[in-house]
Amino acid sequence: MLKSISLQNFRSYKKAEFNFSGGTTIVIGPNTSGKTNFIEAIFLLSTGKSFRTDKDTQMISFREDLARVKARVGDPSANSGQVTELEVIITNGQIGGKTSQYKKFLVNGVSKRRVDFAENLTAVLFSPEDLEIIVDSPSLRRKFLDSVLEQVDREYRLAVSAYTKALRQRNALLENARETGVRNEKQFEYWDNLVIENGELITKKREEFINFVNNEAKDIFDFVAFYDKSVISKQRLLQYKEAEVASGVTLVGPHRDDFSVSMFNPSTSSGQATTHDIKFYGSRGQQRLTILQLKMLELLFVEKKLGQRPVLILDDIFSELDEGHIKLILEMINLQQTIITTTHKEFIPANVLNKMQVLHFSKEQQKTG
Numbered sequence: 229m230l231k232s233i234s235l236q237n238f239r240s241y242k243k244a245e246f247n248f249s250g251g252t253t254i255v256i257g258p259n260t261s262g263k264t265n266f267i268e269a270i271f272l273l274s275t276g277k278s279f280r281t282d283k284d285t286q287m288i289s290f291r292e293d294l295a296r297v298k299a300r301v302g303d304p305s306a307n308s309g310q311v312t313e314l315e316v317i318i319t320n321g322q323i324g325g326k327t328s329q330y331k332k333f334l335v336n337g338v339s340k341r342r343v344d345f346a347e348n349l350t351a352v353l354f355s356p357e358d359l360e361i362i363v364d365s366p367s368l369r370r371k372f373l374d375s376v377l378e379q380v381d382r383e384y385r386l387a388v389s390a391y392t393k394a395l396r397q398r399n400a401l402l403e404n405a406r407e408t409g410v411r412n413e414k415q416f417e418y419w420d421n422l423v424i425e426n427g428e429l430i431t432k433k434r435e436e437f438i439n440f441v442n443n444e445a446k447d448i449f450d451f452v453a454f455y456d457k458s459v460i461s462k463q464r465l466l467q468y469k470e471a472e473v474a475s476g477v478t479l480v481g482p483h484r485d486d487f488s489v490s491m492f493n494p495s496t497s498s499g500q501a502t503t504h505d506i507k508f509y510g511s512r513g514q515q516r517l518t519i520l521q522l523k524m525l526e527l528l529f530v531e532k533k534l535g536q537r538p539v540l541i542l543d544d545i546f547s548e549l550d551e552g553h554i555k556l557i558l559e560m561i562n563l564q565q566t567i568i569t570t571t572h573k574e575f576i577p578a579n580v581l582n583k584m585q586v587l588h589f590s591k592e593q594q595k596t597g
């Protein structure tokens with residue numbers, strides 16, 4: 229459970245500290261009052277990354293050199309005072325004229341690698357962007373798969389990190405081969421092995437999650453997921469060898485993965501139930517229900533893997549959903565610590581709101597906390 233968080237020179241925050249009661253915390257504030265910045269800080273403590281930028285330095289307040297986010301996390305059941313301190317420091321690479329590390333992770337003051345830092349605080353985030361998972365481009369669906377698996381699996385985090393680096397190197401070699409017309413086989417061997425080894429592991433774990441999704445009961449909306457994997461292997465790389473040199477990029481592997489979801493239609497006269505891709509045939513409402521179901525399965529997956537519920541974070545999603553959808557979400561907020569942001573408290577029924585810890589954000593207050 230997240231007990232407190234403090235922000236220093238993080239996005240719009242100069243200095244601020246917040247304590248959480250446990251249960252559900254709701255942040256109410258107008259647009260640009262720093263709600264998503266606040267959520268981004270929690271997500272950073274959970275995963276070591278931002279969910280909205282690949283450029284970490286964007287999280288440092290304008291005109292500052294260093295951002296610091298700290299949190300205290302602890303077991304909600306134990307009143308033993310067992311508390312872990314998490315800290316992320318981001319710099320622009322220069323502190324007082326000296327070069328500094330861009331990103332630093334600390335657990336109880338001890339420096340850690342990102343792969344080991346993540347998992348001290350697990351959180352499942354639901355943001356408006358997620359509502360586009362089904363209809364948007366494959367990259368958003370891959371991002372979804374990564375965010376689920378990186379939460380629970382150190383091996384997966386290591387594989388993604390190694391794969392990304394190896395892919396970059398391999399693409400540079402391919403680009404070079406494209407320009408010169410010569411492919412230096414010796415140079416390729418090392419990177420080929422790395423992308424194959426790590427790529428295979430990523431594929432396997434993604435497949436496990438898709439299977440989990442298909443095997444679990446779905447009481448909100450029933451669908452079946454199809455993993456459209458881009459298999460990487462020695463043989464496949466051989467097969468695409470010439471095309472890769474022609475294009476200058478790696479053409480197969482999990483960076484080209486996708487998945488689709490299909491709903492079941494009532495049996496036809498032949499007695500055969502048919503499935504239809506929700507992206508193309510689902511109504512907006514059915515697409516939303518599918519996302520809600522998918523997010524709940526994500527929570528369940530994390531719980532199954534780690535043996536405890538992650539913190540649920542809902543960033544400004546109520547304005548995007550209708551009453552029925554909101555009701556479905558409110559039914560699950562009591563199952564774990566939940567942090568909600570919203571512009572209008574009216575989205576939440578008064579008797580539900582009564583039981584929540586309320587934080588009011590304003591455009592001015594965030595500067596000082």
Ligand SMILES: Nc1ncnc2c1ncn2[C@@H]1O[C@H](COP(=O)(O)OP(=O)(O)O)[C@@H](O)[C@H]1O
Pocket residue numbers: 238239240241257258259260261262263264265266286287288289290
């Ligand atoms: N690095 C930064 N330094 C200072 N302010 C920032 C930085 N990045 C974003 N902001 C500011 O944060 C505000 C947006 O905050 P946000 O958390 O997205 O608001 P909302 O409450 O609508 O979710 C904007 O005014 C934006 O200019």
Ligand SMILES: [Mg+2]
Pocket residue numbers: 263264265544
């Ligand atoms: Mg926002």
